[in-house]
Every structure is written in structure tokens, then in C-alpha cells.
Amino acid sequence: xxxxxVPSICSYCGTGCGVLFEVLDGELVGTLPMKTHPVNQGKxxxxxxxxxxxxxxxxxxxxxxxxxxxxxxxxDWGKAVDVTAHRLKEVIAxxxxxxxxxxVSAKMTNEENYxxxxxxxxxxxxxxxxxxxxx
Amino acid sequence: xxxIQQQVKNWLxxxxxxxxxxxxxxxxxxxxxxxxxxxxxxxxxxxxxPARYSLEKFATHIASRYPAARIGMVARDxxxxxxxxxxxxxxxxxxxxxxxxxxxxxxxxxxxxDCSYLEPHPAGAVKQQLGQAPNQSLAEVEAQPAAExxxxxxxxxxxxxxxxxxxxxxxxxxxKECSLEHAELIGTGHLPPDIPIFHLVRAVHMAGRxxxxxxxxxxxxxxxxxxxxYRKVNAIVKDLFDYETGSGDTLPPFSILGDxxxxxxxxxxAAAQE
Amino acid sequence: xxxxxxxxETAGCIFVIGSNTTACHPLIATxxxxxxxxxxxxxxxxxxxxxxxxxxxxxxxxxxxxxxxxLNGMMHWIIENGWHDQDYIAARTEGxxxxxxxxxxxxxxxVQAITGVPADDIKKMAELYATCGPAALLYAMGITxxxxxxxxxxxxxxxxxxxxxVGVAGGGVNPLRxxxxxxxxxxxxxxxxxxxxxxxxxxxxxxxxFSKAWGRPLSDKPGMTITxxxxxxxxxxxxxxxxxxxxxxxxxxxxxxLQHALNRLDLLVVQELFLSETAQVADVVLPxxxxxxxxxxxxxxxxxxxxxxKAIEPVGNAxxxxxxxxxxxxxMGYPMDYPxxxxxxxxxxxxxxxxxxxxxxxxxMGLDGLQWPCPSADHPxxxxxxxxxxxxxxxxxxxxxxxxxxxxPDPDYPYFLTTGRxxxxxxxxxMTRISAHLDAEQRTGYVTxxxxxxxxxxxxxxxxxxxTSRRGQMEAPAxxxxxxxxxxxxxxxxxxxxxxxxxxxxxxxxxxxxxxxFKVSAVRIAKAQAA
Numbered sequence: 001x002x003x004x005x006v007p008s009i010c011s012y013c014g015t016g017c018g019v020l021f022e023v024l025d026g027e028l029v030g031t032l033p034m035k036t037h038p039v040n041q042g043k044x045x046x047x048x049x050x051x052x053x054x055x056x057x058x059x060x061x062x063x064x065x066x067x068x069x070x071x072x073x074x075x076d077w078g079k080a081v082d083v084t085a086h087r088l089k090e091v092i093a094x095x096x097x098x099x100x101x102x103x104v105s106a107k108m109t110n111e112e113n114y115x116x117x118x119x120x121x122x123x124x125x126x127x128x129x130x131x132x133x134x135x
Numbered sequence: 136x137x138x139i140q141q142q143v144k145n146w147l148x149x150x151x152x153x154x155x156x157x158x159x160x161x162x163x164x165x166x167x168x169x170x171x172x173x174x175x176x177x178x179x180x181x182x183x184x185p186a187r188y189s190l191e192k193f194a195t196h197i198a199s200r201y202p203a204a205r206i207g208m209v210a211r212d213x214x215x216x217x218x219x220x221x222x223x224x225x226x227x228x229x230x231x232x233x234x235x236x237x238x239x240x241x242x243x244x245x246x247x248x249d250c251s252y253l254e255p256h257p258a259g260a261v262k263q264q265l266g267q268a269p270n271q272s273l274a275e276v277e278a279q280p281a282a283e284x285x286x287x288x289x290x291x292x293x294x295x296x297x298x299x300x301x302x303x304x305x306x307x308x309x310x311k312e313c314s315l316e317h318a319e320l321i322g323t324g325h326l327p328p329d330i331p332i333f334h335l336v337r338a339v340h341m342a343g344r345x346x347x348x349x350x351x352x353x354x355x356x357x358x359x360x361x362x363x364x365y366r367k368v369n370a371i372v373k374d375l376f377d378y379e380t381g382s383g384d385t386l387p388p389f390s391i392l393g394d395x396x397x398x399x400x401x402x403x404x405a406a407a408q409e
Numbered sequence: 410x411x412x413x414x415x416x417x418e419t420a421g422c423i424f425v426i427g428s429n430t431t432a433c434h435p436l437i438a439t440x441x442x443x444x445x446x447x448x449x450x451x452x453x454x455x456x457x458x459x460x461x462x463x464x465x466x467x468x469x470x471x472x473x474x475x476x477x478x479x480l481n482g483m484m485h486w487i488i489e490n491g492w493h494d495q496d497y498i499a500a501r502t503e504g505x506x507x508x509x510x511x512x513x514x515x516x517x518x519x520v521q522a523i524t525g526v527p528a529d530d531i532k533k534m535a536e537l538y539a540t541c542g543p544a545a546l547l548y549a550m551g552i553t554x555x556x557x558x559x560x561x562x563x564x565x566x567x568x569x570x571x572x573x574x575v576g577v578a579g580g581g582v583n584p585l586r587x588x589x590x591x592x593x594x595x596x597x598x599x600x601x602x603x604x605x606x607x608x609x610x611x612x613x614x615x616x617x618x619f620s621k622a623w624g625r626p627l628s629d630k631p632g633m634t635i636t637x638x639x640x641x642x643x644x645x646x647x648x649x650x651x652x653x654x655x656x657x658x659x660x661x662x663x664x665x666x667l668q669h670a671l672n673r674l675d676l677l678v679v680q681e682l683f684l685s686e687t688a689q690v691a692d693v694v695l696p697x698x699x700x701x702x703x704x705x706x707x708x709x710x711x712x713x714x715x716x717x718x719k720a721i722e723p724v725g726n727a728x729x730x731x732x733x734x735x736x737x738x739x740x741m742g743y744p745m746d747y748p749x750x751x752x753x754x755x756x757x758x759x760x761x762x763x764x765x766x767x768x769x770x771x772x773x774m775g776l777d778g779l780q781w782p783c784p785s786a787d788h789p790x791x792x793x794x795x796x797x798x799x800x801x802x803x804x805x806x807x808x809x810x811x812x813x814x815x816x817x818p819d820p821d822y823p824y825f826l827t828t829g830r831x832x833x834x835x836x837x838x839x840m841t842r843i844s845a846h847l848d849a850e851q852r853t854g855y856v857t858x859x860x861x862x863x864x865x866x867x868x869x870x871x872x873x874x875x876x877t878s879r880r881g882q883m884e885a886p887a888x889x890x891x892x893x894x895x896x897x898x899x900x901x902x903x904x905x906x907x908x909x910x911x912x913x914x915x916x917x918x919x920x921x922x923x924x925x926x927f928k929v930s931a932v933r934i935a936k937a938q939a940a
Contacts, residue, residue, distance in 0.1 A: 001154055001201055003169035003193065006720035007161065007776050009707045011700040012835050014586025015414075015436045016709025018776065020166065021701050021720040022193065028701055028721050029196060032304065033354060035186045036164045038777050039414060039709065043356040045435035046298045046833055046847065052701070053844035055721075059683055061696035062725020072694065077726065077736065084693050085740035087676045091649040097628070101638045101647050104599035105654030105730075106588030109705025109717065111754040112730040113590070113597035114605060115745070116653055119734050120632075122623040123743040127610050127632030128647070131599045132588070132655050162775035259447035266446070293464060294442055296435045297832065299846070316849055324851040324888075326432055326460045326832050356439040358446075 002026065007034055011107060012047040015039060019051060028052045088124065097125035104131045136179055139235060143170060143207065144178040152207035152233055154197060156190040158182045167193065183209045183237040189306040189350055191217045195226045202228070210234035213348035217306035219383020220346055226309050266290045269352060269360035273367055289330060294357035297328045301337060301351035301361055307344045314340060334364065342368040343380050343387025412545060412581030413711045413780065413792040418443050419579040422450045422537055422544035426476065426565070427551020427928075431460040432832035434549070434585045437710075441547075450541045452534050454479060454526075455551060456827060457899060458892045467533055470894055471524040473825045474555055474814035474929045480564040481811060482520030483535040484512040484571055492539035494573030501798065502570050504806035511808035523811060525894075539572050543579035550587060550829070554927040556815045558919040563807040570804045576795035586710040588836070589700075593708035596765065596781070597758065601632035606762035622761055625743070636923040639915070642670035649676040653730060654697065656837040658686040662925040663880050663915030664908050680733060685839045686905055697730050698723040705731075705751045706774070708781070712791070714769055715778030814929040815917030818896070822878060822931035824862075825897045828909045829928075838903035854907030856885040857899040858934070863889045866936055873937035876900070878912040878930050884937050898932065 004023040009016050018037025022030040031051040035042035064080030065072040075083075091099055102120040104113050113131075120129040136144070146152045147170065159168035159177065165186040170178050190208045197204050206227075210218065215234060221227045258268035267276060267287045276284065302308045302315060314320055314336050321336065322329050345365035352362050369380045376388040417423065417440040431438040438461060445451045445464070453462040454469050454476075462468035471479045487493050488509055498505050517528035524531075538544050546569050552561045566575070566582050574580030586592050598604040608615040610631055620627045633641055635657065641647035643666075650671075658667060671677060671690055679691040688694045702723040708714045723729070728736075731751060738745035747753045752771045759766045765781040768788040773779060780790040795804075818825055833850035834841040841847040856874050868874055874887045876898065885900065885907040893899050900909040910927075917926040 001171070001197065001204060003154065003156075003197060004720070005167045005169075006701075006718050007164070007166065008700060008717040008720065009589065009709075009715050011589045011707070011717075012840070013434055014588055014591055014710040015434050016589065016707060016711075016713060016715060016778075017436055018715070022196070023720050024196060024200065026721055032188070033300070034164065034166070034776070035188065035353070039711075039713070040436045040439075042353050043436060043439060044298060044300060044354075045296060045356065046850065047835055047841065048436075049298060049300060049303050050844050050846045053846060054682070054840040055699040055701050057683070057843040059843050060699075060724045060727070061681060061684060061688075061694060062727060063696060064726070065684075065694040065696075067692050067694075077728070080693060080695060081733075081736045081740045084676075084678050084695075085737055087692070088649055088651075088678075088737075089741060091675055095648050098630075098632070099646060099648040101633060101641075101650045103635065103638075103650065103652045103655050103657065104594055104597075106591035106594045106599075107654040108590060108594070108730050109703070109751065110590065110593040110597050110708060110714065110758070111705045111751040112653075112734065113594045113599045114758040115731050115734045115754060117598040117604070118623060119738050119745075120651075121604075121610075121619070121627050122625040123738045123741050123745075125625070125628060127601050127628050127630060128638065129599055129632055130601055130635045130638065131591070131594045132635070132657070162777070164776050259443070261448050262446035293460075294431075296431050296438065296460075297850075298435065316846075318849075323849065324831065324833070324855075356435055357442060358439070 010044070010048045010051055012051070017044055017048050019044065019048060021052065028056055092124065098128060100124050100126055101128040101130075104129060106131050139183060139209070139237070140178050140181045142235060143181055144175060146207055146233070147172045147175055147178070152205045154204065155207035156193055157209045158184060158186065169193075187211070187350065187353075189217070189304060189348075190214060191221055191232070192306045194232055195221060195309060198227050198231060204231070206232045208232060208234055209237045211237055211239045213346060214306075216346035216381030216383070217348060219381055220307045220344060221309070223383055223386050224307075224309070267360045267363060269358075269362065271363065273363065273370060276363055291357070291359045292330045292334050293327055295327045295333065295359060296356055297326055297333070298356055300354040300356065304350045304354040306348060306350065307346060334359070334361075338364045338368050341365040342372050343378060343389050345369055346381040410581065410583035410585075410711045411575060411794040412578070412583055414440050416578055416581070416792060417441065417545055417583075418447070420444050420449050420543055420545040421579060422452065422541040423547065424452045424454075424534075424538050424544055425461060425547045426454040427561075428547055428549035428585055429455065429457070429459045429461070429551075429829060430547065430549075430585070433587070433830050435832070437547070437585060450537045452537055454534070456894065456897065467530065467537060469526045469530050469534065471526050473827055473897065474557070475524040475811070476552060476555070476561045477557060477564050477809055478515060478520050478523040478811040479526060479531070480568050481512045481515035481809070482517055482524070482531045483538060484508070484568055485515045485520070486517060486532050486535035487539045487568075487571060488512065490536070492536070493571045497573030498571070501576075502804040502806060504808070507808040508567055508571070508806035511810060515811075538568065542572060542574060543577050544569075544572060544574050545579060545581050545583060546574070547583045547585060549585045551928060553584070553922070553924055555924075555929065556917050556919055556926045557812055558924045559921045560809045560812070564809055566804075567806055567809070570806060575799065575804055576793065576797070578793060581793070584710070589709070590707040592710060592712065593706070593714070596708055601634055604761070605758055606765045608762075619761065634923040636918055636925065639667060639670045642673050645673065648674060649678075650674055651678045651680075652687060653680040654682075656685040656687045656839055658690065662910050662913040662927060664911045665881050666915045680730060683839050683843070685837065695733050696725065696727040697733065698727045702727070703729040703731075703751070706755060712780045713778040714766070714774060714781065716771060716774050716776065815926055816914060816929060816931040818931045822933050823896070824932050824934055826876065826878070826900060826912060826930045826932045827897065827928050828900050828902050828913065830903070831901045834901065834903035836903065838905065841903065854885045854901060854904030855888040857888045857890050857893045859891060859893050859895040859897065860889050861895045863887060866934065868936050874934050875937040876912060876932050876934050878914075878932045880914065881911040883907055883911040898934065
């Protein structure tokens with residue numbers, strides 16, 4: 001019997017409302033507004049109140065997938081990473097680093113966005129980095 | 136340790152309760168927290184407020200997974216009333232929840248009552264002119280001419296963003312299916328939601344249920360004075376059935392769960408003959 | 410946003426243009442409601458009828474894409490009546506004469522002819538905005554998703570500067586951000602021309618700093634935007650695309666065009682929570698952890714950087730995006746490892762981002778977060794920007810002439826089409842349509858059509874309507890409502906089976922910002938033939 005309330009930030013729009021995830025025995029059972037949060041002051045919209053639902057969806061991807069002959073097969077991380085790295089290196093060797101683009105995400109954390117552009121710039125060697133701010 | 140911290144520690148150690156719901160400060164914010172024997176040292180950080188969450192709602196989540204769990208919680212008046220309602224509606228078993236009563240925020244209006252509404256923020260000038268100020272009595276609202284009263288309520292409902300927060304936060308809303316989500320009853324997909332049916336459907340369902348804790352008003356992004364509505368329906372329940380919602384003595388007059396309706400026709404008949 | 414949410418409640422006037430705030434930023438609408446109920450005047454300008462407009466002191470419906478004309482018309486009337494803040498203009502701005510000369514040509518009568526807003530309403534808007542200050546201006550994608558997006562934004566800045574509303578409490582120019590961390594993605598250098606904190610890739614000193622920190626020589630050549638990348642895929646210059654947490658197949662303009670572009674790639678890698686439309690056409694799909702399954706920070710519209718805390722373990726074998734990137738980098742010969750987790754990454758970033766994030770740390774952020782700029786560990790953060798001066802010193806007026814959208818209705822395509830969000834769904838619907846309570850609110854796509862148009866075309870509520878633009882055709886059930894003016898249609902963007910971007914125009918985008926003109930297309934409609 002393990003019940004926790006974990007503070008977080010809603011991942012829908014750019015308002016940045018403070019939420020509490022209600023976690024029972026390691027399972028996300030609900031989202032509620034953080035009453036003392038400076039942004040939303042204990043209130044949420046319909047999307048915020050249901051934030052846990054998409055996280056708990058049975059449709060979540062659970063394994064890396066590799067497409068061979070038009071079909072996805074489940075693979076482990078080692079294989080997925082090796083294949084991706086190998087094919088990226090092939091493209092870079094054949095067409096140069098500017099033939100690769102990276103779309104970072106307005107849904108990822110700051111830390112992850114920082115790493116993603118570092119990956120594009122330092123690892124691949126291109127400034128072809130953008131995200132969906134315009135969309 | 137404060138006396139309450141000590142008491143909770145004892146209750147957990149003596150296995151009087153398996154889990155105890157109260158609050159803990161994290162980075163300056165009072166957040167709900169479940170204290171357990173496994174982390175007994177955390178009881179030294181237990182606080183009783185000042186923020187107010189529906190701890191009894193969390194208790195029902197524990198009880199539905201662990202029917203034999205013995206749950207403790209700090210309880211203000213409003214928490215206690217909600218627990219009474221949840222018990223008569225079989226969401227919690229008799230004796231399943233043990234409470235440590237705590238006083239509410241001090242107020243000169245009432246020495247022992249709930250917090251955010253005894254001294255609410257006064258309504259702004261425009262809200263006073265167009266809408267319903269939350270800090271009115273029912274008598275004040277009913278003194279408004281009917282047409283004006285309607286306009287004021289319509290203004291308030293017009294602001295609704297259909298977050299369902301009033302229902303979601305409500306300690307005594309536990310139905311698996313909710314009338315607010317019956318497409319035949321209330322249209323979907325637009326803002327504001329159907330006016331005034333959305334709010335009136337909820338108000339009707341609060342009859343004999345609402346414990347006047349005010350969490351719905353706290354959670355309302357449109358700051359609609361929902362509590363006034365629900366007070367009105369419960370005033371009607373009191374008049375017609377002499378039923379005191381939240382007292383927890385008996386099932387409310389609208390219980391039609393089970394084999395036969397338990398609603399007593401007599402008071403209605405009497406009302407009809409008046 | 411130049412200002413903060415708390416600060417909105419102190420405004421004397423709130424002017425909302427191109428934002429359906431109650432549906433798309435509901436908790437910001439709360440602040441507007443509060444300001445209004447305290448006595449602030451609220452003006453809403455939107456081509457559609459909105460909930461906030463119905464509650465406003467003044468609500469106008471300008472013709473799609475006529476924002477510059479509307480704002481110029483307001484400025485015309487403000488200057489004509491001497492309501493502009495002459496001391497502020499003299500002390501803190503430049504370029505006023507050129508602006509005044511341009512807006513002189515936008516009389517309320519002429520602007521009425523362009524925008525369809527009655528001249529008296531334009532005068533009243535101008536008066537409320539200029540005389541009930543401090544006035545906060547709020548906008549969203551209704552301003553930016555145009556071929557004149559940059560002009561529209563500059564016009565918003567013009568009117569704010571004109572009335573001395575930049576750098577003051579209760580004022581400001583406040584774009585409402587559509588994604589939880591779009592501000593952060595920009596701040597972190599998720600753009601082709603800048604590193605973190607908007608440090609340009611074309612500045613040799615900056616490139617040298619990052620090269621040294623990252624131990625690799627770096628390119629000083631600005632990269633491609635999404636819009637440019639699509640073109641480069643089509644002509645074979647871009648061969649591989651790594652897409653993280655995005656669904657461009659549904660969100661980018663002109664579905665068919667993008668489909669061709671993605672097909673031409675040698676390698677498409679998609680990192681996602683779900684098998685989105687884009688992931689379905691990928692070569693490799695990498696399962697990512699959700700917000701509840703990792704630690705980190707997000708930066709909101711008011712520049713507040715706040716912590717998210719890991720609440721549960723990731724589902725299945727999913728990993729946090731940062732962990733996946735580390736694995737890929739290492740496999741490509743650039744060892745990347747952060748044993749200290751996101752906090753260590755944050756500290757590395759903050760050390761390289763002196764002006765905005767340098768003073769932030771997880772310990773300082775707590776649960777309230779900190780608003781950038783926060784340049785040093787003892788800096789309290791910045792709720793209001795530009796209080797002393799603008800970032801560039803003097804605030805610059807831009808004299809801007811109105812231009813029509815790229816596509817205007819004509820006899821072949823006689824209707825205006827605009828796109829946007831509805832309250833229960835989000836963006837391409839990947840997160841919301843699988844959420845039971847949100848799906849229950851709206852299960853299908855729809856097209857909003859005015860009753861007059863519906864009657865003329867014999868379209869009843871729920872009838873399938875065929876909508877055709879120069880790019881493509883799609884069908885959606887009709888929703889008949891006066892929320893759109895006659896001659897206008899609205900399509901929500903969330904529904905992959907009724908993809909709005911079959912119709913929108915990939916060739917029309919702002920020349921500077923490269924933002925596509927999602928908000929205006931010309932279409933024709935007809936009742937769909939029964940199958």
C-alpha cells in the first residue's frame with residue numbers, strides 16, 4: 001500500500017499549470033491541481049485533469065520498432081540504437097552532415113532539448129535543428 | 136514532535152491504522168502525503184494544513200483496492216462531513232477511517248468551521264454588478280428580482296470552460312458513470328457547455344450529497360459561486376425531507392439503489408398539499 | 410510573454426487578438442476573467458465568435474488575415490486623438506515618424522472596408538486600449554500563422570510601444586505559447602540559427618565557446634527550418650530525419666506534399682509515445698517516456714522554468730528522451746553519459762547560457778520555478794521584461810503596410826478556411842484522442858459553417874461536407890454555427906481522418922519566420938455525395 005503525490009507540470013499547452021500525480025502502488029491513478037501553485041492556483045482545464053489518461057494508454061509504445069520489408073518488428077534497444085547509428089553514419093558519409101535534419105520537441109524537457117540540439121550540432125555536425133513552434 | 140505528529144506515529148506503530156493521510160511541506164508547498172510504518176520517520180514532518188485537499192477521496196481510492204485497509208486522516212469539519220456521506224453511500228466501511236480532528240483556519244466569524252469562505256476575497260465591482268458574488272447568503276441571492284437573478288447566473292455559467300473540475304475534485308462524487316457526460320442530456324464539444332443545464336444537472340445531483348466544503352469553488356477556473364447553488368438544493372432537501380446532508384445518520388432521501396426506492400413520499404405529499 | 414500571469418490581473422485593459430483563450434489557454438482566461446471582474450476593460454478581436462468575445466466589453470470580428478490593417482487603424486485613431494504616450498515615445502523608442510506616416514493612411518473608414526469591422530468599433534477599441542491603460546496585449550497563433558506573421562507581431566509591438574505599454578506592470582506584449590515547452594525548446598537552441606539562450610551560430614565567439622565545451626568543431630552555417638527541410642527532402646538534399654516527439658505528418662501544412670517528402674528519405678527515425686501518423690511511416694521507432702516518467706524542467710509562456718518529477722517507471726522498455734539521445738550519441742562515437750541525470754544536464758546548459766538560465770539550479774527552482782532572465786545565483790528572476798529598456802536599447806517602431814493573405818477567395822474557391830484547436834483536444838490528437846474523458850467530448854472531426862451558407866448549400870447538421878482547396882480534398886461532418894461569419898469555415902486540427910492540412914497551403918509562409926499560413930486558405934465546399 002504505497003500512495004504518493006508527485007508534483008509536476010502539465011504537458012499540454014504553454015501555460016504550465018502545476019499538477020499532482022496521484023500514484024498508488026506505482027500506478028498513476030489520477031491528476032489533480034496543485035492548490036498552491038503560482039500559475040494555476042489549484043485549478044485545471046479538462047485536458048489537465050485527464051493528463052494521466054494518455055500516459056496510461058494501452059496504445060503507448062513499449063518497445064523499439066524496426067521496419068523491415070514494410071513491417072515493424074519489435075527489437076531490443078541494442079539493436080535499435082546500432083541500426084539507427086549505423087544508418088545515420090552511412091548517410092553522413094555519403095551526403096555530408098547537412099543531409100541530416102533533427103526535429104526537436106516542444107513536448108520534451110529543457111534538458112532533452114538541450115541534448116537533442118547538442119546531438120545534431122556536435123554528433124551529426126549540422127545546424128539543421130528545428131521544432132514545431134510554428135505549427 | 137507536535138502532539139498530532141506523536142499521535143499519528145503511535146497509531147501507525149500500534150497498527151491502529153495502516154496508512155495515515157495528512158500533509159507535508161515540500162519546497163514551501165503543503166502537499167498531501169500518505170504516512171506509513173515503513174517511513175515512520177516522516178511523521179516528524181507531518182502538518183495539518185494550510186492547503187486543503189480532499190483526503191477522504193484519496194481514502195476511497197485506497198479502500199477500493201484494499202478493502203481491509205485501516206486508514207487514518209486529519210479531518211476538518213468538511214472532511215468529516217464528507218466521510219459521513221461516503222460511509223452512508225458505502226464508499227467506505229464503518230470504522231474503516233479513523234480521524235484526528237483538526238481545527239480550521241482561525242476566523243472571527245466562526246471559531247470552528249472551514250477555511251476559504253469565512254473571509255473570502257470580496258467580489259470585484261464588475262462581478263458584483265453582473266454576476267453572483269460568492270460571499271452572499273442564500274437570502275441575499277433570493278432577494279434579487281427573478282429576472283435579475285437569472286441574468287446573474289447566466290453570466291456566471293457563460294464563463295464555464297467545462298473542465299469538470301467541480302465534479303473531479305468533489306469528495307462525494309464517486310459515480311462510475313456521470314450524468315454530466317451523457318451526450319443525450321448535455322451536448323458535447325462546445326464552450327460554454329449547455330447553459331444552464333450543465334450546472335443544474337450537477338446541482339440536482341448534489342442534493343442530499345453536497346457537504347459544503349467549497350473545494351469545487353476553489354477549483355473553478357471561472358470562479359463560479361457553485362456553493363450557493365448546492366446550498367440552495369440542500370436547503371430544499373432540508374425543507375422537504377428534514378434531511379441534514381453530511382450528518383451521516385441515514386441515507387439521503389434520494390437513494391434508489393437496491394431493490395426498492397427508499398424515498399419517503401410523505402414529505403413530498405405534504406408539500407404538494409400546501 | 411514580456412509580462413506574467415499574475416501581472417495580467419493588474420491590467421486596466423486587456424486586448425486579446427487571435428487567441429481563443431478559454432479553449433486553448435483556459436487558465437490564462439481565468440486571469441482575464443478576474444481582471445475583468447475587478448474592472449479591467451476587455452477587447453477581443455477574432456475572425457470567429459469566441460466565448461471570451463461574448464464576455465468582453467467589446468468584441469470585433471475582423472476578416473481573416475486583416476490584423477495589420479486593424480492594428481494600423483487603431484493606431485491611426487490613437488495618434489489622431491493624441492492618446493499616444495509622447496514622453497515614453499521620446500525616451501524609449503525610435504522610428505515613430507515613419508510609423509505615424511504609414512498609419513495616417515489607415516482611416517477608420519478605410520480599415521472598415523478592409524477588415525469588415527465598423528469604423529465606430531475601431532475607434533472605440535483604440536480609445537479603450539489607449540485610455541484605460543496599462544493595457545496588456547495577448548495573442549496566439551491567430552496572429553502568427555500567416556504569411557504576414559512577423560508583420561502582425563510587429564504591429565502588436567507597435568501599438569504597445571505607442572501607448573507606453575512595454576516594460577510596465579499590467580501591460581506588455583504577451584504571446585501565449587501553444588505547447589508546454591515550446592518556450593524551452595527555443596531557449597535550449599532547438600532552432601537552426603541559435604544555440605541556447607539565442608546565441609547565434611553565426612557568431613564565431615559563440616561557436617568557439619560551444620566547440621570547446623562539447624569537444625567538437627561546430628558548423629557556423631545556419632541550418633534549415635522545418636519548412637526548408639521539407640523542400641530539401643523533395644529535391645534530395647535531406648536524406649535522413651530524426652523526429653523527436655513531433656507528428657509533422659499531421660501538423661505540417663499540405664499533407665500530400667509532406668507525404669511525398671517523407672517517402673523520399675533514406676532514413677526516418679521517430680521517437681514518440683505513440684505510433685503517430687509520422688511514426689507509422691518511419692524506419693525506426695523509439696519508445697519514449699512520458700512527462701510522469703522522468704525528471705526535468707519545462708519553461709512556460711511567462712518564461713517560468715519549473716521542475717517535473719518522476720512519478721512512475723516508464724511503460725515497457727520506454728526510456729526518457731535524454732537517455733535515448735545519450736545511447737545514440739555514444740553509438741555514433743561521441744560518448745555521452747550523465748550519471749547525475751537531468752540535473753547534471755541542466756547545470757551544463759546553464760553554464761553555457763549566461764544571460765537567461767545561468768542563475769538557475771534545481772535547488773533554487775523548488776516548485777515555484779524561476780522566470781528568466783536569471784543571470785546569477787542571487788538573481789530573483791524577471792517577471793516583467795524591458796522595464797529599463799528594450800533588449801536592443803530603444804524600442805523600434807516598424808512602419809508596416811497591410812498585405813492580403815497569400816490566398817483570397819475567388820470564384821473557384823469562394824470560401825475562407827481557417828484552422829485551430831477545440832477545448833477538449835490538443836494539437837494532432839495523439840495524446841487527447843486516446844484519453845477516454847477527452848474523446849467523449851469530441852469523437853470526430855467537424856467543419857463549422859454559418860447557417861446562411863449551410864442553407865444555401867442544403868447542408869444539415871452532421872451532413873458530410875466535401876471541402877476542396879488547390880492542394881487537396883477532404884470531408885468532415887458539418888457543424889452549423891454562427892461562431893463563424895458567413896463565407897468562413899473552421900476546421901479543428903486534431904483529427905487525422907479529417908486532416909485539415911490536406912487543404913492548407915505549404916507554399917505560403919512568412920518569409921522571415923517560415924511559419925505556414927494555417928489560418929487562411931481559400932476553399933470550395935459542397936455536400937458530399939452519399940457513398
